[in-house]
Amino acid sequence: MSDEPTTTGTNGAQALIRTLVAAGVDVCFTNPGTSEMHFVAALDDVAGMRAVLGLFEGVVTGAADGYARMAGRPAATLLHLGPGLGNGLANLHNARKGRTPVVNVVGDHATYHKQYDAQLESDIETVARNVSPWVRWSSGPADVGRDAAEAVAVASGPPGQVATLVLPADVSWSDGGVVAEPLPAAAPAPPDAGAVEAAAKALRSGEPVGVFLGGGALRERGLVAASRVAGATGARLLCETFPTRHERGAGIPDVSRLAYLAEFAEAQLAGLKHLVLVDAKAPVSFFAYPGKASWLVPEGCEVHVLADGSHDVPVALEALAEVLGAPAGGADRRDATRPDVPTGALTAEAVAQAVGALLPEGAIVSDEANTSGLSVPGMTAGAPRHDWLCLTGGAIGQGLPVATGAAVAAPGRRVLSLQADGSALYTIQALWTQAREGLDVTTVIFNNRSYAILNLELSRVGAGAGGPKARELLDLRRPDMDFVAISQGLGVPASRATTAEEFADQLGRSLATPGPSVIEAMVPSLI
Numbered sequence: 090m091s092d093e094p095t096t097t098g099t100n101g102a103q104a105l106i107r108t109l110v111a112a113g114v115d116v117c118f119t120n121p122g123t124s125e126m127h128f129v130a131a132l133d134d135v136a137g138m139r140a141v142l143g144l145f146e147g148v149v150t151g152a153a154d155g156y157a158r159m160a161g162r163p164a165a166t167l168l169h170l171g172p173g174l175g176n177g178l179a180n181l182h183n184a185r186k187g188r189t190p191v192v193n194v195v196g197d198h199a200t201y202h203k204q205y206d207a208q209l210e211s212d213i214e215t216v217a218r219n220v221s222p223w224v225r226w227s228s229g230p231a232d233v234g235r236d237a238a239e240a241v242a243v244a245s246g247p248p249g250q251v252a253t254l255v256l257p258a259d260v261s262w263s264d265g266g267v268v269a270e271p272l273p274a275a276a277p278a279p280p281d282a283g284a285v286e287a288a289a290k291a292l293r294s295g296e297p298v299g300v301f302l303g304g305g306a307l308r309e310r311g312l313v314a315a316s317r318v319a320g321a322t323g324a325r326l327l328c329e330t331f332p333t334r335h336e337r338g339a340g341i342p343d344v345s346r347l348a349y350l351a352e353f354a355e356a357q358l359a360g361l362k363h364l365v366l367v368d369a370k371a372p373v374s375f376f377a378y379p380g381k382a383s384w385l386v387p388e389g390c391e392v393h394v395l396a397d398g399s400h401d402v403p404v405a406l407e408a409l410a411e412v413l414g415a416p417a418g419g420a421d422r423r424d425a426t427r428p429d430v431p432t433g434a435l436t437a438e439a440v441a442q443a444v445g446a447l448l449p450e451g452a453i454v455s456d457e458a459n460t461s462g463l464s465v466p467g468m469t470a471g472a473p474r475h476d477w478l479c480l481t482g483g484a485i486g487q488g489l490p491v492a493t494g495a496a497v498a499a500p501g502r503r504v505l506s507l508q509a510d511g512s513a514l515y516t517i518q519a520l521w522t523q524a525r526e527g528l529d530v531t532t533v534i535f536n537n538r539s540y541a542i543l544n545l546e547l548s549r550v551g552a553g554a555g556g557p558k559a560r561e562l563l564d565l566r567r568p569d570m571d572f573v574a575i576s577q578g579l580g581v582p583a584s585r586a587t588t589a590e591e592f593a594d595q596l597g598r599s600l601a602t603p604g605p606s607v608i609e610a611m612v613p614s615l616i
């Protein structure tokens with residue numbers, strides 16, 4: 090490798106980008122630095138890669154997650170050494186939990202420079218391993234294309250995962266770059282006949298059975314097959330609390346999400362003698378609470394795995410439906426129903442009602458509304474069909490970036506970003522990216538001026554009601570934040586709603602106006 094940049098031929102960065110584009114990775118969310126400058130420069134030499142700037146790495150990684158959830162293929166991120174990757178870690182964690190494919194490209198110091206422990210030198214691998222089972226240092230420009238093709242294949246799965254390619258600056262700038270052909274996509278495994286038979290036996294047993302859906306089971310095809318199974322057997326259909334992507338609304342079979350609070354989840358699962366897992370893990374409580382169960386599967390309930398993320402999940406559900414003799418048209422599809430447009434005081438429930446009344450066909454909902462969003466799923470269950478994207482890994486600061494990436498992936502579809510105020514402030518600068526890219530995102534910020542859920546958690550963990558110091562840490566007043574001013578400062582038009590009529594009016598206008606806008610909904614805290 091050379092310590093002089095390439096001026097002719099193909100350098101490592103160019104080979105990398107060409108390989109990514111050939112493999113279908115044609116969007117790169119980035120916050121670059123010096124070690125990535127040849128990659129940045131190569132974007133003008135190589136056609137076909139859209140580069141999107143995020144002003145914090147949590148925006149970059151969350152946008153890559155949202156993009157892949159909707160596009161069904163990975164985006165690349167371009168991150169600046171260990172600190173840049175570390176800044177993006179929480180949303181990579183969410184991507185990992187959601188099994189969303191992401192290809193990280195992490196710039197590193199030139200190979201010969203690492204020995205000096207310069208300012209930005211750090212242990213990239215330790216940061217990456219937390220979220221990324223596949224980590225590779227490209228050792229030269231001749232290898233970088235092959236490494237990138239492998240990264241895309243590994244990330245794409247099934248199951249999807251985060252793959253991290255570390256790109257030393259001299260690999261990036263040196264001549265001799267070799268573009269690689271895409272690797273063939275791995276096929277999902279066919280249904281396991283034994284697993285189908287075992288699930289069918291449980292479903293025929295006459296005992297109470299739950300079918301617990303996650304991942305790839307939550308799109309129309311899987312839900313239709315699952316609903317046929319439930320219709321033929323009387324099984325209880327449930328799904329993960331925070332799905333990666335849940336297709337729902339009029340014409341799609343309903344499924345109840347498992348509650349966040351373990352007590353409610355236990356009630357939903359009570360009495361089951363069998364639980365059939367379909368691309369989902371057996372339910373556990375989010376946290377341990379003194380004296381309460383962690384493992385939520387009822388005692389004496391047998392757990393069966395029909396399919397996991399390596400399988401063709403809808404096909405496995407269809408195989409089960411066939412074995413059970415469930416009629417082809419036996420799915421219970423949701424009727425189209427909408428609530429009326431609300432009037433009166435603005436509450437979290439009134440916001441939910443307005444969303445239910447106005448949600449457009451084909452909307453993509455990025456849901457980080459937290460406590461204020463409690464009523465939204467119910468109010469939108471019969472709305473025109475839409476996709477729902479949840480906080481898969483519980484690391485807040487996901488909603489606005491995921492909305493941003495989803496909008497990049499799905500032009501022509503309106504993204505509705507339902508956003509709690511506290512969580513919004515982790516990655517609020519995603520709004521700037523939405524403005525710059527002209528993305529059709531309507532953001533509703535539920536301003537309840539509180540970390541409301543933590544007030545509840547304080548007592549649930551047995552720490553009591555909390556004294557003034559404790560409560561101060563869960564309160565977002567003093568000073569009160571002004572999300573209209575913050576949004577406008579980031580280049581996004583914004584308005585404030587204090588009544589249900591104002592909110593419905595502003596929501597209707599925002600949904601019909603191209604580009605991003607923010608509505609700050611002043612709502613009382615539910616807790």
Ligand SMILES: Cc1ncc(C[n+]2csc(CCOP(=O)(O)OP(=O)(O)O)c2C)c(N)n1
Pocket residue numbers: 179458459460461483484485486509510511512513537539540541542543
């Ligand atoms: C990365 C990360 N940091 C901190 C937390 C802990 N946490 C969970 S909920 C929460 C506050 C949520 O407040 P807000 O988003 O305003 O929603 P609300 O509870 O008011 O509905 C915090 C800080 C977390 N889950 N993830």
